[in-house]
Structure formats: structure tokens, C-alpha cells
Amino acid sequence: MRKGNLPKEIFMKIRMIVVLLLVFVILINGNAQRDSMDTPLYEGRSLVIGVIGETPQVREKGHVGFKEVTFQQLEDLDLSAELDAIFITKEHLMEASEPKYTEVYNKAEVPFFYIESKKSHVPFTVEELSYDEVPDLSTDMYATGYYGKDAEHWGYGLYNGVMNETHVQAVYSHIFATIESLHHDGGT
Numbered sequence: 425m426r427k428g429n430l431p432k433e434i435f436m437k438i439r440m441i442v443v444l445l446l447v448f449v450i451l452i453n454g455n456a457q458r459d460s461m462d463t464p465l466y467e468g469r470s471l472v473i474g475v476i477g478e479t480p481q482v483r484e485k486g487h488v489g490f491k492e493v494t495f496q497q498l499e500d501l502d503l504s505a506e507l508d509a510i511f512i513t514k515e516h517l518m519e520a521s522e523p524k525y526t527e528v529y530n531k532a533e534v535p536f537f538y539i540e541s542k543k544s545h546v547p548f549t550v551e552e553l554s555y556d557e558v559p560d561l562s563t564d565m566y567a568t569g570y571y572g573k574d575a576e577h578w579g580y581g582l583y584n585g586v587m588n589e590t591h592v593q594a595v596y597s598h599i600f601a602t603i604e605s606l607h608h609d610g611g612t
């Protein structure tokens with residue numbers, strides 16, 4: 425090996441490494457784009473949403489506010505005057521399915537959204553069924569909504585079935601649009 429060839433060999437190795445890194449970055453970026461999407465932010469009227477559980481992280485900070493609500497308040501108060509909807513998060517779904525709340529969900533002037541329920545709205549709106557008794561009906565849904573006043577229900581899935589912050593936040597934006605549509609349709 426001659427002394428003059430050594431820098432050329434090193435240059436070729438560095439060049440090969442750079443090309444491989446570039447290909448790797450392109451492949452990673454292409455895969456990330458497959459699991460992401462652009463969705464519009466909710467830009468309708470300001471909303472106040474009651475939450476039983478942890479407040480979700482949303483893109484519409486300042487435009488959509490959250491207020492902690494308890495199960496006791498569901499039984500005691502007419503929440504429609506101060507709230508546009510109520511979210512019940514995954515860790516509270518079992519309690520939410522107790523028969524004493526069925527009438528609340530069916531008669532409330534606000535829609536309810538059951539976050540990460542794979543059982544649709546059924547265990548919450550049919551008094552005879554508990555959460556454990558209902559099979560998974562909506563395995564591809566991230567959230568289920570129910571508006572008892574009009575007996576309407578909705579399901580919200582994640583883009584490509586992939587659970588990540590972007591897709592979850594897109595679901596919330598879609599839910600906010602649904603809530604606003606109820607106001608336009610003469611609902612809440």
C-alpha cells in the first residue's frame with residue numbers, strides 16, 4: 425500500500441458512511457411520515473369540558489378549557505349550564521359503568537366521551553350491563569361519544585391505528601368539532 429492511497433481509502437470510507445447515514449435518515453423519515461398526518465386544529469367557539477380523570481393534552485390550549493368533575497357532581501348537578509361536554513378517562517370507565525349513572529348519561533344535556541373505551545357506549549347506557557360483561561365492541565376506537573338527548577353516539581379511531589401524541593391530539597380536535605356541531609344543530 426502506497427502512502428498516497430491511504431487518504432483516498434479513508435475518503436471513500438467516509439463517503440460510504442455518509443451515504444449509508446443519508447439512506448438511513450430517509451428511511452426513518454419516510455416511516456415516520458406514514459404514521460403521521462396533518463389535521464386541522466379545532467377553531468370553533470371556546471369550549472369548557474368537564475373531565476373525570478386526567479386532563480388530556482390538546483393542541484387547542486386556551487381555546488378549549490377543562491374543569492375537573494367528580495362522579496358525585498354527575499349525580500347532583502345540572503352540568504349543562506357550565507360545561508359543553510364531559511370526558512371520562514380510561515382509569516374511571518369501570519366506575520362510570522355503574523347502573524346509578526345510566527340515567528345521567530341518557531338524560532344529560534351534554535355529551536359524554538369515554539376515552540380509551542373499547543366497549544363503545546353500551547356499558548354506560550344500558551343499566552343491566554356492567555363494564556366487565558360487555559365484550560370489546562370497538563377495538564379500533566380510541567374514544568366513544570354518547571349524547572343521550574338525541575341518542576347519538578360516535579367512535580373516534582387513531583390514524584393508521586397508531587397510538588402517538590399527534591394522533592391522540594387529532595382525535596381530541598375531532599371530538600371538539602363534534603361538540604360544536606351539537607350546538608349548531610340545536611343541541612347543548
